[in-house]
Structures are given as C-alpha cells and as structure tokens.
Amino acid sequence: MPLVFFTSHNKQILVPEGMLLLKAARQAGIFIESPCNREGTCGKCKVLLHQGYLAGVHHDRGGHTLTAADEQAGYVLSCQVSVHGDVRVEVPETRQPMLMIVADGKCRIVELDPLIKKKFDPRSATTTVTAEGHLMETDIGDTTANLYGVAVDIGTTTLVVALIDLNTGETLGSDAALNPQALHAQDVLSRIKLGSADEGLTLLHKELLQELNRMIGVLAASAKINRSTIYEAILCGNTTMLTLAAGISPSALGKFPYRVEMTTASAVSSTTLGLQIAEHGQVWFPPVASAYVGADITAGIMASDLLRLKGVTLFVDIGTNGEMVLAENGKITATSTAAGPAFEGMNISSGMRAVAGAIEKVSLSNGAVAIHTISGTRPLGLCGSGLLDAVAELAREAIIDRNGRYVKPGSELFAMWQGNLEVEQGRTSFRLAENVILTQQDIRQVQLAKAAVRAGIDMMLLTCLLNPEDVDRVFIAGSFGAHLQVSSLITLGLLPESFTDRVEFVGNTSQSGAAAFLLNREIRSDAASMVAGMTVLELSREPEFEKIFIKALAFPQLAKHQKVDLYGV
Numbered sequence: 177m178p179l180v181f182f183t184s185h186n187k188q189i190l191v192p193e194g195m196l197l198l199k200a201a202r203q204a205g206i207f208i209e210s211p212c213n214r215e216g217t218c219g220k221c222k223v224l225l226h227q228g229y230l231a232g233v234h235h236d237r238g239g240h241t242l243t244a245a246d247e248q249a250g251y252v253l254s255c256q257v258s259v260h261g262d263v264r265v266e267v268p269e270t271r272q273p274m275l276m277i278v279a280d281g282k283c284r285i286v287e288l289d290p291l292i293k294k295k296f297d298p299r300s301a302t303t304t305v306t307a308e309g310h311l312m313e314t315d316i317g318d319t320t321a322n323l324y325g326v327a328v329d330i331g332t333t334t335l336v337v338a339l340i341d342l343n344t345g346e347t348l349g350s351d352a353a354l355n356p357q358a359l360h361a362q363d364v365l366s367r368i369k370l371g372s373a374d375e376g377l378t379l380l381h382k383e384l385l386q387e388l389n390r391m392i393g394v395l396a397a398s399a400k401i402n403r404s405t406i407y408e409a410i411l412c413g414n415t416t417m418l419t420l421a422a423g424i425s426p427s428a429l430g431k432f433p434y435r436v437e438m439t440t441a442s443a444v445s446s447t448t449l450g451l452q453i454a455e456h457g458q459v460w461f462p463p464v465a466s467a468y469v470g471a472d473i474t475a476g477i478m479a480s481d482l483l484r485l486k487g488v489t490l491f492v493d494i495g496t497n498g499e500m501v502l503a504e505n506g507k508i509t510a511t512s513t514a515a516g517p518a519f520e521g522m523n524i525s526s527g528m529r530a531v532a533g534a535i536e537k538v539s540l541s542n543g544a545v546a547i548h549t550i551s552g553t554r555p556l557g558l559c560g561s562g563l564l565d566a567v568a569e570l571a572r573e574a575i576i577d578r579n580g581r582y583v584k585p586g587s588e589l590f591a592m593w594q595g596n597l598e599v600e601q602g603r604t605s606f607r608l609a610e611n612v613i614l615t616q617q618d619i620r621q622v623q624l625a626k627a628a629v630r631a632g633i634d635m636m637l638l639t640c641l642l643n644p645e646d647v648d649r650v651f652i653a654g655s656f657g658a659h660l661q662v663s664s665l666i667t668l669g670l671l672p673e674s675f676t677d678r679v680e681f682v683g684n685t686s687q688s689g690a691a692a693f694l695l696n697r698e699i700r701s702d703a704a705s706m707v708a709g710m711t712v713l714e715l716s717r718e719p720e721f722e723k724i725f726i727k728a729l730a731f732p733q734l735a736k737h738q739k740v741d742l743y744g745v
C-alpha cells in the first residue's frame with residue numbers, strides 16, 4: 177500500500193493503490209475544497225507534491241486548470257490524480273478552511289411555551305414527559321428541572337446546533353461545524369445528484385447524523401447535562417438539506433415539477449431517525465413552501481416577525497440560491513433565484529471562502545489599493561464580500577464600464593492604474609495583492625450573480641405592484657450578509673439605490689427561527705398557516721423575467737455615488 181505523507185499537517189496514511197489523492201486527504205481528516213465536485217475545472221483542490229514524488233501519482237482524468245508555472249512548481253489537482261506510490265504532499269493554506277460561521281440571528285421576542293412539557297405527580301413520585309399532551313415517557317422521581325431541546329441549522333456548508341433549556345428559554349451553549357456532506361458534494365444540486373442514488377443517500381444521511389450527534393454530545397458534556405434529557409430537536413435548513421436529514425431521496429427536488437416528497441410541519445421519532453437524544457424524543461421539521469423556498473426561509477420569516485410588521489419588508493438570504501420574501505402588511509410572497517457560487521468566492525479565479533486570509537473589504541483611490549483581510553493575515557484570496565467590494569470599487573472608479581469591461585490600454589484611466597492592470601494574451605485583469613487578481617471572467621460571474629438577485633427583487637416588486645421606494649426595510653440574512661457593505665451592494669446595482677438607509681443585517685435567522693419553534697408551540701402553527709397562504713413566485717415562468725434579468729446585468733450610472741472611504745486611503 178502506498179504511503180501518503182501530508183507534510184503541512186504532519187499526518188500520514190496508507191491507502192489502497194489507485195485511490196484519488198483528494199480522497200486520501202479526506203481519509204486522513206484533511207479538508208480540501210472541491211467546489212466543482214471533482215470535475216477538474218475549478219482548480220481549488222490543488223496541492224503541491226514534494227520534488228521527486230510526481231512519479232507516485234497518475235493523472236487519471238485529464239483536463240484541468242493549472243497554469244504551466246504551477247505544473248512546473250509541482251502542483252497537481254488532488255481530484256485528478258491517483259496514488260500509485262509513496263508521496264509527500266503539501267496542502268496550501270487556502271485549501272484548509274476554518275470557516276467564519278454566523279451562528280446567531282435576529283429573533284422576535286418569544287413567549288416561553290414549549291411543546292414538550294414535564295409534570296411531577298407527588299402521589300406516584302413520578303414525572304411525565306408529554307408532547308402536546310401525548311405521553312412520551314415517565315420518569316421515576318422529580319426530573320422537571322431537566323428539560324432540554326436543540327435548535328439546529330443545517331446549512332449547505334455549515335451546521336449550527338444550540339442547546340436550550342426549555343424551562344428557562346436560556347441557550348446553554350452552541351456549536352458550529354462544517355457540514356460533512358460538503359466533502360462529497362459542495363452545492364445543493366450536486367447534493368441532490370449524489371443523494372438520488374441509494375448509496376449516496378445512505379452516505380449523506382449517515383455522515384450528517386454522525387456530526388450532529390457529535391455536536392450534541394459536546395454541548396451536553398460542556399453544559400453538564402445528560403443527552404437523554406434532550407427531548408426535542410428542531411431541524412431547519414433548505415428543502416434539500418431537510419430531505420437528506422430525513423433520509424429521503426431528494427431526486428424529485430432536482431427535476432420538474434420539483435416536488436417536495438418529505439412531510440414537513442411534523443415530527444418523527446429521534447430513535448428512528450438516529451439522532452441521539454432522549455430515546456422517546458422527537459425531531460420536528462418546520463414547514464417548507466417549495467423545493468427552493470425551504471424551512472430556512474420559513475424560520476427567517478417567523479424570527480424576523482414579517483407577519484406582524486407594518487408596511488413593506490423585503491427579506492433576502494443571499495447565497496448560491498438567492499431566496500427572497502416580500503411581506504406587505506403580513507401578506508407574504510417568496511421566490512428563489514439561482515445566483516450561482518460566486519458569492520461564496522467560488523468559480524472566481526482568486527476566490528475562497530470567508531476564512532482567515534480572505535480579503536473581505538477593498539477600497540480603491542487615486543491609483544492605490546487598500547485591502548482588509550479576515551484575521552488581518554496575509555491576503556490569500558477573495559471571499560464573497562471582498563469580491564463584491566472589489567467589483568463595486570472597480571465600477572465606481574470607472575476601471576470597468578457599465579457592461580463590466582475593463583478600460584482599454586492607452587486610456588488615461590489605464591495609465592493611472594497601470595501598476596494593477598495587467599494584460600496577458602489580450603485579456604485584462606486587476607491585481608489586488610501578490611496572488612490575488614480579478615479577471616474579466618470573474619467580473620462576468622459577479623454580474624450574473626448580482627443580476628439574478630436584483631431581477632428576483634424587481635420581479636417580486638412588479639408582481640406585487642410595488643416600487644423600490646415603497647419598501648420600508650430590507651433584512652439581509654445569512655452568513656454572507658455579515659461581511660457585506662451596503663454601499664457596495666448599491667454601487668453594483670444588486671439593491672436599488674432607494675434601499676441605502678433601510679438595510680439591516682439579521683444574521684442566521686434559520687438558527688434563531690429554529691430556536692423560536694422550540695420555545696413556542698404556537699409559532700409552529702402560525703408558520704404552517706403562513707406557508708399554506710404564501711404566494712411562491714416561479715421566476716422561470718414569468719414572461720418578464722428574462723428582460724428584467726438582462727437589464728440587471730449592467731452596472732448603474734455611478735458618477736453620483738459618493739466614495740465611502742473606510743480605510744483612510
């Protein structure tokens with residue numbers, strides 16, 4: 177068996193001959209990004225083979241994106257080579273993400289009235305545990321003080337679990353981790369593809385449950401409680417994540433008419449599902465509106481109190497799938513739009529997730545570039561917010577035009593930025609840092625993503641016969657929102673200009689909504705009625721959508737936008 181030694185981690189592993197190097201890394205417990213799902217097109221899984229070890233691997237599947245210089249230096253795509261002899265491998269820093277996970281979100285004030293209740297009977301000296309009046313178990317003695325639940329957000333990339341005392345409503349602790357499913361399939365569509373086969377479904381379900389059980393165990397131990405006193409778990413997330421968590425094939429979610437096959441707004445036995453809480457505990461799945469407007473949005477609507485807010489509120493969760501909700505005096509319209517992975521720093525030449533070393537803020541002024549990285553460390557790439565900042569600044573400085581094209585060599589502006597603008601084989605790119613560039617293709621990806629979100633917003637407003645000026649407040653949810661600058665969103669045209677002073681970042685409302693469901697049973701029934709009465713707009717069926725989308729591709733006329741100088745440049 178060949179020996180693979182990961183020098184960057186000081187870890188070694190014996191693997192069967194022919195195993196993919198990427199898989200060997202995973203078996204050694206080393207996470208390497210693979211956003212194109214081993215197609216060999218994204219180049220994010222590249223690793224360095226120590227000199228003389230190239231003979232130990234075979235290039236199996238051809239075509240990849242490495243530059244000649246990378247190849248010469250000894251880089252290979254770990255998803256494209258298999259191990260046939262001993263190798264020494266170095267995993268570059270950017271391939272080992274430590275994600276910044278947003279665990280908290282805005283939440284309305286919730287009255288404590290959980291579904292699960294305990295009652296001590298002094299006559300029999302026993303405590304009964306009930307769920308909405310149904311007996312779950314009977315304990316010997318008075319155990320009323322020990323009544324707990326967990327609120328779980330299953331994100332496509334990350335997991336957040338909060339342990340909550342159902343007697344007091346207090347959060348005793350929360351834990352965040354990567355969703356282990358992302359190692360096998362990065363985005364929702366590839367997760368659906370993998371989970372549609374029996375073997376893939378078993379793998380995705382098992383690994384998710386294992387990780388959730390581990391996290392619950394950690395939280396219970398640090399709160400010094402017995403996990404058998406956790407009687408309920410609320411699992412929130414998009415429809416695909418919930419379907420996989422329930423152990424149901426997601427295949428119907430991936431093809432027309434995009435049917436939801438799992439039962440939501442209902443509970444299943446924790447033991448049947450394999451969640452290690454109380455033996456007679458239950459797992460509740462919140463209601464979902466459609467295949468692409470999931471429980472994370474239901475939770476977001478309830479946590480942000482959209483049903484009770486007066487006036488017009490727009491709620492946007494910007495991610496690979498831009499989900500948005502328009503609430504007009506309690507009337508709810510929702511839609512989702514395929515923004516693609518650019519906002520997560522994927523499909524971008526220097527893109528990376530929001531981890532230490534990612535550029536999260538950019539400012540351009542008088543031929544100088546100022547950048548700010550997460551953790552203040554050496555710049556390694558651009559995360560979603562840095563990417564949007566960078567493109568907004570390029571547009572504001574007119575280094576790119578209305579259509580996103582770089583200025584031409586020979587122009588005055590080109591001369592002003594000649595230290596950063598580079599032309600190679602007729603293609604222009606802008607250098608932000610030593611190893612961080614923005615290509616014309618990257619700008620195009622941002623245009624497509626921002627146009628998808630903006631067109632979704634415009635289409636919803638049009639359907640509801642509203643103008644952007646009619647919107648009283650805008651809530652931006654999700655981890656992406658945490659690092660964003662409103663000024664960049666406006667400059668890019670991702671949001672209309674009239675939203676400038678109306679935006680509030682509300683964080684992880686999928687998580688805070690799950691906690692609200694756990695703490696108050698009435699919110700669950702309100703959510704079920706809300707989803708039943710909600711209008712879901714299918715953008716692809718709207719004849720106007722294409723026209724609106726094409727219009728949204730352009731960058732708005734920017735001269736009137738004031739420079740927001742955040743970094744003293």
Ligand code: FES
Nearest residue numbers: 210216219221255
């Ligand atoms: S995962 Fe290897 S190139 Fe994308």
